[in-house]
Structures are given as structure tokens and as C-alpha cells.
Amino acid sequence: MPLNKQEEDLVRKNFSARRLKKRQYFLQQGDVCKHFCFIVSGAMRQYSVDEKGIEHVVQLGIENWWMGDRESIVMMTPSKYNIDALENCELLTISHADTICLLDQIPSVRKMLQIMEENNSIANQKRLNSTISLAADARYADFVREYPNFLQRFPLHIIASYLGITKETLSRVRKN
Numbered sequence: 001m002p003l004n005k006q007e008e009d010l011v012r013k014n015f016s017a018r019r020l021k022k023r024q025y026f027l028q029q030g031d032v033c034k035h036f037c038f039i040v041s042g043a044m045r046q047y048s049v050d051e052k053g054i055e056h057v058v059q060l061g062i063e064n065w066w067m068g069d070r071e072s073i074v075m076m077t078p079s080k081y082n083i084d085a086l087e088n089c090e091l092l093t094i095s096h097a098d099t100i101c102l103l104d105q106i107p108s109v110r111k112m113l114q115i116m117e118e119n120n121s122i123a124n125q126k127r128l129n130s131t132i133s134l135a136a137d138a139r140y141a142d143f144v145r146e147y148p149n150f151l152q153r154f155p156l157h158i159i160a161s162y163l164g165i166t167k168e169t170l171s172r173v174r175k176n
Contacts, residue, residue, distance in 0.1 A: 001107070001108035001111065002108075003106065003108060007105075007106045007108070007109075010102065010105060010106065011102060011106070011109070014094055014098040014099075014101060014102055015038075015092040015093065015098075016092070016093050016094075017090070017091070017092060017093075018037070018090075018091045018092075018093050019088070019089065019090055019091070020042070020044075020084075020085040020088070020089040020091065021085065021088055022085055022086065022087055022088050023084060023085065023086075024084065024085050025082060025083065025084045025085075026044065026067065026083040026084065026085065026091070027046075027068070027069060027072075027079055027081065027082065027083040028079075028082055029048070029049065029078075029079055029080060029081060030078045030079065031078065031079055032072055032073075032077065032078055032079065033068055033069040033072035033073040033079050034073065034095060034096075035068065035073075035093040035094060035095050035096075036066055036067070036068035036073065036093065036094055036099065037066065037067050037068060037091040037092065037093045037094075038064075038065075038066055038091065038092040038093075038094075039061050039062060039063055039064065039065050039066070039067065039089060039090075039091060040063065040089075040090040040091060040092060041063055041088075041089065041090045042062070042063070042085055042086075042087040042088055042089030042090060042091075043060070043061065043062045043085070043086045043087040043089070043153045043154065044060070044061045044062075044065075044067050044083060044084065044085050044086060044089060045057050045059065045060050045061070045083070045084060045086055045154070045158060045162075046058050046059040046060075046061075046067060046069070046081050046082070046083045047081060047082055047083075047161070048080050048081050048082070049082070055161055056161060056164075057158055057161040057162040058081065058162075060147075060150060060154055060158070060162055062149070062150070062153055066116070067083055068083070069081050069083070073096045074096065086153075086154065086155075086158070130142055131164050136163065136165045136169050136170070136173050137173045137176065139163045139164070139165070140163060140165075140170065140173045140174070143159070143162075143163060156170055156171075156174075
């Protein structure tokens with residue numbers, strides 16, 4: 001559903017532009033997430049670091065993707081995650097309160113968010129099933145099929161972490 005002029009103005013009013021340089025944090029573990037961001041340009045990752053110092057990538061994002069820690073922003077709790085830029089990024093950010101405002105005032109935004117939530121839930125369910133039931137080579141094949149452009153944007157050690165495998169295993173899988 002297209003937006004009318006008043007709705008467009010309200011959407012523009014509720015978003016703020018922000019830039020991140022490569023390696024700059026959008027969110028650091030222990031901080032409360034205050035905004036979601038829409039990636040206009042660039043690449044980002046969301047990850048946790050375990051007690052051994054090993055990074056576990058839970059989300060990758062490029063243009064037209066959203067990033068943020070939903071649990072932290074909704075519950076106002078310290079985040080378990082870091083979100084940083086892997087390339088210089090241009091973002092549009094919005095607070096949770098402003099998101100609720102848009103949902104209450106613009107039916108097409110509510111519908112768009114409902115569709116995004118459904119797609120996100122389906123993607124998370126597929127990823128969870130893949131992680132617990134598929135071998136490394138099948139996980140990598142799924143990743144390549146679903147996100148072929150990610151291979152040029154993200155270093156292999158980050159892709160390995162996202163897939164839940166070691167860099168060495170990913171190297172062996174790619175050779176085969």
C-alpha cells in the first residue's frame with residue numbers, strides 16, 4: 001500500500017540518518033539497544049563472544065536489511081551481542097517508541113512489519129533446523145543458495161562462524 005504525503009512525512013520524521021565507519025560499533029555487549037537500523041549501504045554483523053573469546057555470528061546484514069537486538073530493545077535489558085560495521089555503512093535508525101508510533105498511525109507500516117516478522121520467523125526456523133540437522137557441507141550449500149552475494153561481502157571466517165563451523169572445516173567444504 002502506498003503512503004500518502006502525511007504518512008511519508010511521519011515516516012521521515014521518525015528515522016535518523018547515521019554513518020558507521022568500518023569496524024565501528026552500532027551496539028556493544030552490555031549496552032541496552034536503543035534503535036533498530038535499516039542498512040542503506042554497507043555490511044554489518046551481529047555476534048556474541050563466549051568465555052573463551054570465540055565470536056559466534058548470529059546475523060549478517062547488507063543493504064535493505066535491518067539490524068538490532070530485539071530482546072534488548074523490547075525488554076530494555078543489556079544486550080548479549082555486539083553489532084558492528086564490516087564496511088562503511090549508511091543507516092537509517094529508529095527507536096522502539098517511534099516504531100510503535102508508526103505502527104499505530106500507519107496501517108501499511110503495520111502490514112509491512114507483520115510480513116517482515118513472518119519472513120524473519122521462517123528464516124530463523126530454517127536456520128535452526130539447518131544448524132541442528134545438516135552436515136557442514138549441506139549448511140554451506142544452503143548458505144550459498146540463499147545468500148550468494150554474501151560470499152563477496154563477508155570474510156570466510158565470519159561466514160564459518162555464522163554457519164557454526166570452524167574456518168578449517170569451511171576450507172575443506174569449499175575445496176570439495
